[in-house]
Amino acid sequence: MRRRSLLLLCASGLGLLSLLQLHQALRALVSGRQHRREIFLSGVTPPNHGAPSMVPTSAEPVDLYLRSFHLSDDMNEYYYVTPSGFRCLKEGSQRQPSSSLQSTLTSRGRIYELAGVKGEHCFCRPGWHGPHCSIPTVAQHSNLPSRGDLRLRTSPRRVLNVVNVNHELDLLEARFNELRGTVDVFVVCESNYTAYGEPRTLLFHRALHNGSFAATQGHLLYVFLDHFPAGGRQNGWVADDYLRTYASQQGLARIWGLRPDDLFVINDADELPLREGILFLKLHDGWPEPVGIHLRPSIYGFFWRQPGSLQVLTASTVRTLTEIYNSDGILLRRRHYYDMPGFRDYERRSQKRLAEWALGSSLHLAGWHCSWCFSPEGILHKLISAQNGDFPRWGDYPEKRDLVYIRELVRTGGWFDGTLRDLPMANPSERLYAPRNIPYPLQSWTNQASHH
Numbered sequence: 001m002r003r004r005s006l007l008l009l010c011a012s013g014l015g016l017l018s019l020l021q022l023h024q025a026l027r028a029l030v031s032g033r034q035h036r037r038e039i040f041l042s043g044v045t046p047p048n049h050g051a052p053s054m055v056p057t058s059a060e061p062v063d064l065y066l067r068s069f070h071l072s073d074d075m076n077e078y079y080y081v082t083p084s085g086f087r088c089l090k091e092g093s094q095r096q097p098s099s100s101l102q103s104t105l106t107s108r109g110r111i112y113e114l115a116g117v118k119g120e121h122c123f124c125r126p127g128w129h130g131p132h133c134s135i136p137t138v139a140q141h142s143n144l145p146s147r148g149d150l151r152l153r154t155s156p157r158r159v160l161n162v163v164n165v166n167h168e169l170d171l172l173e174a175r176f177n178e179l180r181g182t183v184d185v186f187v188v189c190e191s192n193y194t195a196y197g198e199p200r201t202l203l204f205h206r207a208l209h210n211g212s213f214a215a216t217q218g219h220l221l222y223v224f225l226d227h228f229p230a231g232g233r234q235n236g237w238v239a240d241d242y243l244r245t246y247a248s249q250q251g252l253a254r255i256w257g258l259r260p261d262d263l264f265v266i267n268d269a270d271e272l273p274l275r276e277g278i279l280f281l282k283l284h285d286g287w288p289e290p291v292g293i294h295l296r297p298s299i300y301g302f303f304w305r306q307p308g309s310l311q312v313l314t315a316s317t318v319r320t321l322t323e324i325y326n327s328d329g330i331l332l333r334r335r336h337y338y339d340m341p342g343f344r345d346y347e348r349r350s351q352k353r354l355a356e357w358a359l360g361s362s363l364h365l366a367g368w369h370c371s372w373c374f375s376p377e378g379i380l381h382k383l384i385s386a387q388n389g390d391f392p393r394w395g396d397y398p399e400k401r402d403l404v405y406i407r408e409l410v411r412t413g414g415w416f417d418g419t420l421r422d423l424p425m426a427n428p429s430e431r432l433y434a435p436r437n438i439p440y441p442l443q444s445w446t447n448q449a450s451h452h
């Protein structure tokens with residue numbers, strides 16, 4: 001008798017639980033719908049995430065402390081599946097060239113090969129490699145060791161992109177346009193202090209409220225830094241590092257549902273990774289950590305191309321970040337994983353070998369580094385708010401704060417010390433000239449410069 005009532009109790013408990021779950025699922029569905037509609041309106045392909053939108057609802061900074069983000073599974077369908085169950089990455093694959101006899105693309109998007117192939121084969125588009133056409137050129141032509149270890153995951157990892165913002169709103173929009181749909185959550189950290197310790201307006205927060213980033217709002221976690229670190233005024237690098245530490249640790253603490261194999265990517269606002277490289281990390285297992293990126297350096301816009309490539313260390317799994325780097329993105333960027341305490345232990349425990357490598361090469365760039373990519377007014381702003389470590393501080397010289405002077409620098413590719421850089425002007429039609437869909441202010445600078 002007692003057992004039966006216990007069972008009954010359990011059963012009703014379970015019933016209650018599933019009712020609750022149903023309720024939650026319905027709520028997620030409703031907010032997901034609204035979110036998707038918002039995205040449709042702005043003309044961007046809707047991702048399949050049902051993550052509730054975590055947009056600030058009030059302009060009061062007070063509510064910013066409590067924000068959190070629920071990271072859900074990435075349910076996007078990345079693959080075509082052949083009848084024998086073999087997966088081909090949709091964006092890397094094409095129908096078999098030149099023959100409607102040999103391959104048919106059905107309305108459900110599957111690729112069938114006829115002529116003798118047993119369906120264990122994909123046909124890659126240019127720029128994609130590997131049996132599943134899932135390896136982009138920037139991974140193929142990189143120093144990635146032991147390619148044989150690569151395996152296509154059954155479900156994609158989720159990707160966090162952590163970035164600090166000052167007044168680089170156009171570059172932020174360029175980042176969102178490039179990476180939305182591949183990055184699951186952008187953790188954007190903004191402070192009411194400049195890197196020099198002066199008060200500043202929360203520009204990004206304001207832009208969120210006036211709808212400037214509507215298309216990305218469902219994938220944003222806003223982190224508010226309300227204080228200035230001790231020692232930041234004497235040494236600007238302290239302030240700079242502190243921002244990244246704070247952004248990483250607060251970001252991780254406020255994301256629910258993180259998994260050890262999720263991908264953590266930390267960037268400065270002017271470092272924009274190429275989407276295909278991040279997608280590669282998202283879809284595969286078997287690459288070593290930490291991961292760097294070769295960036296295409298340019299100044300004032302994407303048009304003044306600087307020579308070579310700039311390599312930054314930028315990504316690791318969440319597990320490595322928490323167990324080796326103390327959840328601190330700045331430690332990841334510093335390349336000192338082999339000095340970190342517990343490094344050997346971690347390798348043993350996780351059966352991983354920590355070994356640095358980088359997406360891309362100096363020929364096949366895997367992103368952009370755009371310095372001083374602002375309007376002349378933005379450049380002036382940056383001069384004035386430059387942190388106390390970048391010497392000389394050009395903002396201290398009145399003649400350098402003249403907009404006419406700054407416009408001339410941008411037009412000629414000159415620098416504040418009076419030198420001309422003699423840079424080649426890049427052709428906007430060249431491959432990987434700039435991230436996709438760069439916002440108008442960055443475009444107009446392109447146009448303006450190429451008219452002179």
Ligand SMILES: *[C@@H]1O[C@H](CO)[C@@H](O)[C@H](O)[C@H]1NC(C)=O
Pocket residue numbers: 061062192193198199200226227
């Ligand atoms: C920054 O925000 C915090 C919290 O609202 C506040 O206490 C502090 O005075 C602000 N600092 C500036 C410079 O506005």
Ligand SMILES: *[C@@H]1O[C@H](CO)[C@@H](O)[C@H](O)[C@H]1NC(C)=O
Pocket residue numbers: 203204206207210212
């Ligand atoms: C929104 O706010 C940002 C930052 O203050 C500003 O640059 C932008 O012009 C505003 N946009 C609109 C549509 O009001």
